[in-house]
Amino acid sequence: MQPLEQGAAGAPTTKTYHGMSIVVGGNIVGRIQSWQPNAYTREGAHVRELSHVTWGRPIDYVPGQATGYTVSFTRVEVWNQELELTLGFGSVFDDLMDQTRPWVTQEYLFRGNELNKLWQYSGCWFQTKNNNNWESGGDAIVTVECELAYVSRVRVAG
Numbered sequence: 001m002q003p004l005e006q007g008a009a010g011a012p013t014t015k016t017y018h019g020m021s022i023v024v025g026g027n028i029v030g031r032i033q034s035w036q037p038n039a040y041t042r043e044g045a046h047v048r049e050l051s052h053v054t055w056g057r058p059i060d061y062v063p064g065q066a067t068g069y070t071v072s073f074t075r076v077e078v079w080n081q082e083l084e085l086t087l088g089f090g091s092v093f094d095d096l097m098d099q100t101r102p103w104v105t106q107e108y109l110f111r112g113n114e115l116n117k118l119w120q121y122s123g124c125w126f127q128t129k130n131n132n133n134w135e136s137g138g139d140a141i142v143t144v145e146c147e148l149a150y151v152s153r154v155r156v157a158g
Contacts, residue, residue: 123151
């Protein structure tokens, strides 16, 4: 299937995410079903004034440290290409203690054939990695739900 020619007259202006790839070590981590970065959160504190006219209502807000630094994602597993193997680890983990080093993830977003944005997540560690439930009446697809924590998210292009 050819991508849409986004620069052509009459092309849709709605931003779509069908042209997205997740890459680790130069290899596309296939079968990603959902990808949700939690990159724009931070703490803060309201300053309240107690007086005969304010009754402790907020009068200012002081922004605090950035928080988040996680990505939630779902992936369909592939025989002999389980997630740990596509991330460059030598074997499938028995548990998360088997992860002994971080990895770097790149998120590519395309507009048609053109690269729109490239984000790089450095210092990635699993926080969770769990198989979704298996059901007798289900679709028999093995998927994993994961959350990774990262140290930094940097826009490399776009």
